[in-house]
Amino acid sequence: MAKKPKKSQKRGMLRAIGGNGPWPVKILRWLIALLFLGGLAGVLLVGLLYLIIDVPDPNKDFQTQTTHVYYSDGTTKIGSFSNQNRQILESDEIPSVARNAVVAAEDRGFWRNRGIDIRGIVRAARNNATAGQVTGGGSTITQQYVKILYLTQERSIERKAKEALLSIKIDQMQSKEEIITGYLNTIYFGNGAYGIEVASQTYFRKPAAELTVAEAAFLATIINRPNYYDPYAEGARERILPRYNYVLSGMVDMGVLSASEAAELKGNLPKFSPLRTDSRFAGPKGHLLELTKRQMQKLEFSDAEIIGGGYKIVTTFDKNMQAAAVESVESGRPDGIPEVHTALVSVEPGTGAVKALYGGPDFLKSQLNWATLGTQPGSTFKIFAVIAALEDGYSLSTKLDGRSPMTVGKGENQDVIRNQGDSGGRSYGTVNLKKATEKSVNTAFVDLTMMLTPDGAQGSAGPQRVLEAAAEAGIPRSTLDKINPVIGVSLGYAPVAPIDMANA
Missing domain, CATH: 3.40.710.10 (DD-peptidase/beta-lactamase superfamily)
Structure with missing residues (x-):
């Protein structure tokens, strides 16, 4: 019968195989301590960055002011230049149905999160790692608002990290109502419409305050990809419906829409109004505005300054002479001969000031200004x-x-x-x-x-x-x-x- 090994022999055997001797235990303890210290350092670093990072000034596009162009009297407006077609609403002017639809579409945890969604970020990080590049995703409404208002559209880890820190900070500085209001006044809805009010007017010819559930759900749908979900494009219905139905389901999950109401709306898009062209340049006056812009460019004003500088430009155009010029051309132009182009220019002797100009019947239909184009004299x-x-x-x-x-x-x-x-x-x-x-x-x-x-x-x-x-x-x-x-x-x-x- 074999003898049992002595205790000293057992310790030798354990040391030989590295079992539970003192060194493996010490190494394990050191690793745990290092991980703890690394995690603590990470938390401290994030906290430090949070403290030192400043909220930057808003992007210039959101600081622009409309430039107005006037006749020579300085009071009668010809038109205006603007960078973004937007009408700001106060918080109490935005209907709850619009807020609910947008939250259902973009960030269902908006009212609870602190500016970022950790699970969303982890999910996005996993997808980005799989793709081998930053593909996006995981952004809360606050993050989207921060990205649009304060940052660039660059796709990088650095920009994403800054976006997250700023989102946490903005969430501390502003109420949820302020954030969702700013977001709905800022976001792009396609077809030149910035903000919920202009979007409502663009697609439904009504103020945002009168939006129905279906209309609000569509506007929430289009935020994700405005060009892709453009309702006026060919094949739009098939592209819009899945996302539209997703928004309605989200509203049900949030408890702001009944399942029966959602069932009635799913698969049925709201009726869209005909898309209006930008009437600011419609008719003969469009040529006056374009000529004014060109003259400003000759004076070395940049396009950004002209469009968003908030200037009051008083031109040499005389209101009454311009009306007489338009009436004279349009009453004397031969009918039924579209290839005949008529132009008229009235200039003040001695100064060269242009008092009236007719470059064509409608700038939106043709941007050719026959008063400034070369023709046989x-x-x-x-x-x-x-x-x-x-x-x-x-x-x-x-x-x-x-x-x-x-x-x-x-x-x-x-x-x-x-x-x-x-x-x-x-x-x-x-x-x-x-x-x-x-x-x-x-x-x-x-x-x-x-x-x-x-x-x-x-x-x-x-x-x-x-x-x-x-x-x-x-x-x-x-x-x-x-x-x-x-x-x-x-x-x-x-x-x-x-x-x-x-x-x-």
Whole structure:
């Protein structure tokens, strides 16, 4: 029979296999202590960061103010520029159905959490680790509010950590009512609508105070992905319904909607109003606003300053003259000829101030401003040939060849000039400059152009002399540099903007 080992032998055996001797126990204790200290250090670090992190200023988009544009009287408004179409509501102006729907959609623990949802963050972290990048998720309403109002849309661990700390801090600084009110006034609902009030007006043509359960549930649905859930896009119903039904189920779970009410609404989207275009730029006035913006840009104002700087811009446009200009063009424009474009510019002599401008019937349908676009000025350009001639020593009695037709140039450069009239044009014979101007005799002005040179002698530099006279009168050199100085230049074949002709 084998003998039982002595105690000393047992200790030796245990030490040999490293069982429960003193060193493994000590190591285990050290590991526990290190983990505790690491956890404590982590908590202290988070606490320290919480204390030292400051709530930054809101993003500029949420500090912008609308810029208003006025007629020359300084009181009658033409329109406005704004960065975000938003109308702020007070807390008591936002209906509970809107609050409940948004909470059901975005953060069902909103009223209980302290700005962040630990389980949501862990779930998001697991998903991000699986994806190998920051894909989002786990954000509470407070976190979304903080991200929009104070941070950027960057996807990074650093930004996410800052978002969480700020959310905890904002939750301590503001009441839940303040947070949900700020959120509903800030969040984007698609189609240019920022905030619950403008969203309600955009999709349902009613104030937010009158939203039904179905309408509120839809608005809560669209927050998640405004473009994807756009109700006016093709195939929108199939995309919207699952999320819409999810919101209704959440409202039931929260106890703010009965199961029977939700059952009636599920699968039935509310009726949407036709989408309205931005009427601020509708009609002819849109061209006035766009021209004003371009002039501000020339004065080195940035787009951000123009759109959100809160300026009061008083233009030179005269309210009564502008109304008369619009009435004059629209009453005199031929019907049934859509390819005919009409423009009108009225400029104050001596100052060059534009008092009235008509660039087109509706800026929203066409942004082409025919008053500022280059078009053939025709015979109005002849005045620059007259100016050049008088400056070069010719007089209104100077004799010119007014016969028609007139052949100029040779070979491939040969051209035939005709006066107005029948196929060959009316022939005036020899005419003086006064009569040629009065009757707008094309051939006589071609003859005059051939006579003009910088030193007054005959030669081929006449076309350039006409362009120089135009530049001296105020036609932009950037426009004239694009004009080929051919012999018929005074006939106005090359494009010049009506606004530049009026200012010359």
